[in-house]
Amino acid sequence: MSTTVLILDDEEKVLSALRRCFNRVDIHTDLFTSAKQAAASLVKKDYDCIISDYKMPDMNGLEFLEIASEVTSSTPRLLLSGQVDCGLLEKAVNDCNIDRFLNKPWLNEELVEIVKSAILLKKEEDDHKRMLANACKQIRLATTHQAATLPNPIDNAAIAADVLFRPVNELSGDVVDFDCDYRHFNFVIS
Amino acid sequence: MHKQIDLRDRLDPKSLIEALNNRYVSASSRHLFTMSLGTIEFATDTLTVCQAGAPNMYLIPSDPNRPIERLGVGGMPIGFSINEEYDVQQVQLSHDDCFIGFSENFTVSDTETLENLLAKTKRGCLKQLKGEVTSWCDSLLQTDDISAVFFKYKS
Numbered sequence: 001m002s003t004t005v006l007i008l009d010d011e012e013k014v015l016s017a018l019r020r021c022f023n024r025v026d027i028h029t030d031l032f033t034s035a036k037q038a039a040a041s042l043v044k045k046d047y048d049c050i051i052s053d054y055k056m057p058d059m060n061g062l063e064f065l066e067i068a069s070e071v072t073s074s075t076p077r078l079l080l081s082g083q084v085d086c087g088l089l090e091k092a093v094n095d096c097n098i099d100r101f102l103n104k105p106w107l108n109e110e111l112v113e114i115v116k117s118a119i120l121l122k123k124e125e126d127d128h129k130r131m132l133a134n135a136c137k138q139i140r141l142a143t144t145h146q147a148a149t150l151p152n153p154i155d156n157a158a159i160a161a162d163v164l165f166r167p168v169n170e171l172s173g174d175v176v177d178f179d180c181d182y183r184h185f186n187f188v189i190s
Numbered sequence: 191m192h193k194q195i196d197l198r199d200r201l202d203p204k205s206l207i208e209a210l211n212n213r214y215v216s217a218s219s220r221h222l223f224t225m226s227l228g229t230i231e232f233a234t235d236t237l238t239v240c241q242a243g244a245p246n247m248y249l250i251p252s253d254p255n256r257p258i259e260r261l262g263v264g265g266m267p268i269g270f271s272i273n274e275e276y277d278v279q280q281v282q283l284s285h286d287d288c289f290i291g292f293s294e295n296f297t298v299s300d301t302e303t304l305e306n307l308l309a310k311t312k313r314g315c316l317k318q319l320k321g322e323v324t325s326w327c328d329s330l331l332q333t334d335d336i337s338a339v340f341f342k343y344k345s
Contacts, residue, residue: 158232160316161341164324168332174293175225176337183232186201187339189244189291190225 243267252286
């Protein structure tokens with residue numbers, strides 16, 4: 001499956017440079033000079049990573065990445081900026097939950113490595129979420145099955161019998177069963 | 191091939207627990223588990239129980255003058271060691287005698303409360319017994335699964 005990165009920067013030259021950088025490693029890029037168009041594309045398409053410049057005329061990069069996190073919270077978000085400012089960094093990390101902050105000018109190898117790592121991490125997180133969802137589904141099925149295998153109360157001429165079943169979690173490790181015929185009543189508790 | 195275990199067969203609790211233990215140990219499982227197995231023979235009014243590390247069971251005689259009897263002698267959990275021998279206990283049942291067996295080992299203090307509760311319960315009334323024990327279990331700070339078998343003998 002191909003990897004696609006959304007890149008937002010108001011400078012065409014920067015976008016071209018980033019496209020060349022990612023094309024060399026077979027990462028497809030969707031480029032935008034307008035935050036509005038980039039946001040519209042985010043709604044329509046799943047991206048593996050989002051990169052935004054900080055200083056732009058219509059909206060700054062943090063504001064755009066904040067919108068992006070509302071549309072697609074798990075997609076890695078990177079901020080590119082020529083101005084290194086402690087206040088900006090603090091806001092990027094603490095308020096906007098940016099995955100990485102990169103200086104302009106950037107080193108191509110470093111940028112590609114960072115994007116690949118961020119995408120890999122996201123894929124691992126997605127895999128874990130899928131596995132967890134699958135495990136929860138299996139537990140729910142097993143719990144239903146377990147409840148269905150509990151013995152029904154008996155009340156006949158020879159014996160009246162019932163069970164109490166209080167699992168501490170959804171699925172119990174206990175086994176409780178009984179059975180009766182005209183000669184015997186058998187039970188097991190484990 | 192091992193014979194399939196079917197609870198509808200006549201059970202010999204001791205042989206079955208010993209066979210299960212040997213099979214489980216042979217399967218190289220490092221886990222242990224506890225169990226109680228019991229059978230009532232209606233023709234002789236006999237209850238036979240065998241335990242493998244499981245908690246005590248209680249026989250609550252219908253005659254209020256007879257004390258509540260703790261059943262079971264403990265024994266090692268299943269999977270502890272090969273060729274383990276397990277003891278059985280047999281008791282004669284009378285009409286309306288009630289029984290409870292639990293999966294959970296309660297604390298000493300909880301066991302004391304449970305036994306006081308059983309002592310006060312109206313004899314021979316399974317519904318009331320189950321209701322009171324259930325309410326008591328619901329009041330516990332539960333750290334493990336609790337399962338129990340209740341029965342009242344009528345023959």
